[in-house]
Amino acid sequence: MKTTTAADAKPSLTAEDWARAALDAMAAGGLDAVAVEPLARRLGVTKGSFYWHFPNREALLRAALELWERRETEEVLARVGDEPDPYARIVKVFKEANAGYRSGRLYLAIAAAEDHPLVREFVQRVSEKRMNYLVQCYTALGFDPVRAQHWARFAYATFMGNLQIRRDTPELMPTGAQFNEYLKLMIKTLIPRDGADKGEHKGAQEDHPHVVPLQRPGGGA
Amino acid sequence: MKTTTAADAKPSLTAEDWARAALDAMAAGGLDAVAVEPLARRLGVTKGSFYWHFPNREALLRAALELWERRETEEVLARVGDEPDPYARIVKVFKEANAGYRSGRLYLAIAAAEDHPLVREFVQRVSEKRMNYLVQCYTALGFDPVRAQHWARFAYATFMGNLQIRRDTPELMPTGAQFNEYLKLMIKTLIPRDGADKGEHKGAQEDHPHVVPLQRPGGGA
DNA sequence: GTCTATCCATACGCATGCGTATGGCACAAG
DNA sequence: CTTGTGCCATACGCATGCGTATGGATAGAC
Incomplete structure (x- = not known):
């Protein structure tokens, strides 16, 4: 072996x-x-x-x-893969991120050493890549650039904060059905149905509805 | 001197x-x-x-x-002070948290050493206190215990993630009017008008409306 | 069998940090 | 003036980590 x-x-x-x-x-x-x-x-x-x-x-x-950066980008591609629906893409990223704890823990450990110039350089690149991916998703959902940036940052911050909570105070993180409720709440809140300012989305579906709003296939990768 | x-x-x-x-x-x-x-x-x-x-x-x-824990609790009390409106309390906490970077940076630095048992003990206490405060706010807004927990965790995660973004990739954080838009978006999203599941809040007010929904004065400190 | 390149062990000097032992100095009490 | 106490400097031993120098072992080339 x-x-x-x-x-x-x-x-x-x-x-x-x-x-x-x-x-x-x-x-x-x-x-x-x-x-x-x-x-x-x-x-x-x-x-x-x-x-x-x-x-x-x-x-x-x-x-x-370098190994870390390679892994991160590969993992993101492997996770969301060929999902065409931008809504489903965000949901997938969010669920995978909250499920796999190991990769997030590593990110927190590396980012904590941001005073080291080399580390800082890599952390910035990886973070920007992630953010850009989310921005593209929200743009594909029909958001204008500024609002896509805001929602992507919002979602990314929530995602990072959940990592932090899970690491520092895991007892504050629910398990089982409660956790699924929590996930559903965040997903539903963080992915409004369109780029309009009012009337987010009011239907409470099962997992995630397949109402592909824009379906932009030629995204990136 | x-x-x-x-x-x-x-x-x-x-x-x-x-x-x-x-x-x-x-x-x-x-x-x-x-x-x-x-x-x-x-x-x-x-x-x-x-x-x-x-x-x-x-x-x-x-x-x-110990000095850090004392400072944290004092600061929270000094920040929100005697604000009776739970909605305004959350807004104040959020705004102060996103304005004052120093305290958040310190939190991230301390939390990064969660492998040390003594550090972990303090980090857990401080985090639980913050979360409990938010849970109380959301409870005062009329949320049932489970949903209050979910929304408080959601808001706290977003708050922590913003700290992380600001530290690791400050260029991804907007400034000036854009930042205020971003803040307003998060506040509006993270503080639904009541504990119901549908029809969050649909009016877009100026800063934060003073529609105290429950006004529970005998909260805690 | 010899030779050479690959991969690793051993041993050293240097720097830094923890904890201890001990001495020194200022200042108030008597 | 002496004495004692609070506050700190100096010097030491020990441990750990970085980087270097050098020797040894193994396997294929010939």
Whole structure:
């Protein structure tokens, strides 16, 4: 069996193995947890291995952040995939985001080290990509640019805040049916039916209605 | 003149001076920035001073967190003060929270170190207090307990997410009139007029209408 | 079998932070 | 003037992490 995570499988590590381990450490203990010697111990080797694959700690950090950025964009594409309905796209993103806790936790850990210039650079790119995706969704729903920006920011903020709540005070997050109610409330509130200012949407459907309002197929990716 | 912040004024430091400096360091560089020797340098003294006021670093951390918790609760009380209208209370909290960036940044820095048991304890207490306050507001607006919880969590998440956005990608936050539009949108969306499930509120007033719906004076503090 | 490149271990110097031990200095009490 | 206490400096040992220098092991090339 090849685990590629423990200290037994591969007789020879790769740079990406180190990057993966660095991301794990980051999620667990923040930026300062990305230390060469502890990572080496966890990988079952010594520093000698590390300084063969990387010139220094900064290079490892960069590799880890690049891996993270790649994962993030791939995950977003894999999650929403080929969903044509912009309404369903937002719903999918929101549900997946609130379900998968691991990726969000990693984001919070990385973003907490925004004082590091390299980290800041990556965090900004990833955040802007996410926001742009949401802006495109709301634009496809018929919102004018300014209102699409506002609603996208609103939804993104709510999404990020839920991550924070789940991490800091998980007992404040409901479970089971209550959680589904909570999700439905947010989705219904955060996705008005059109770009008009009044009369948001008043029908309470089952999961999400398939009333594709604009259906703009040639979006992006 | 007594500055109590630099390294010149008081000939003798107090434990609270250290706690304040620890909070400043926390806001700037996270939990690991609360280090004895760097703080001593910043205060213009040496470790000898610190270990007279505190037995160890953990005690400083506790003192700093206690100071933080005290500040947080005082600030909330000072912000909303004696506002009787629950609608206006939520609006005030929201506006103050989005205006004052410093306190929110500190919260994010502290919450990022939730792996530390002591930090986690304080973060949970502060978060629960804030959430409870919001739940009370929504309850005063006529929401049943479950829906009050949902809306309070929703609003709190949005509030936290805005902090995060402002810290990580400030260029995604609008300024001036755009920001006021954004604020108004969130407030209008996050404070439905009553606890009913349909027909949220359809009038678009100026700032916030003074249509006190329930006016429950004997809330709590 | 020898040679060479790949991958890693060992050992060192350096820097920084924690905690302790001890000495010093100012100032008020007596 | 002495004494004691509050407040701090200095110096030490210890631990951990970064980066470097160098040697060793293994596997394919020839």
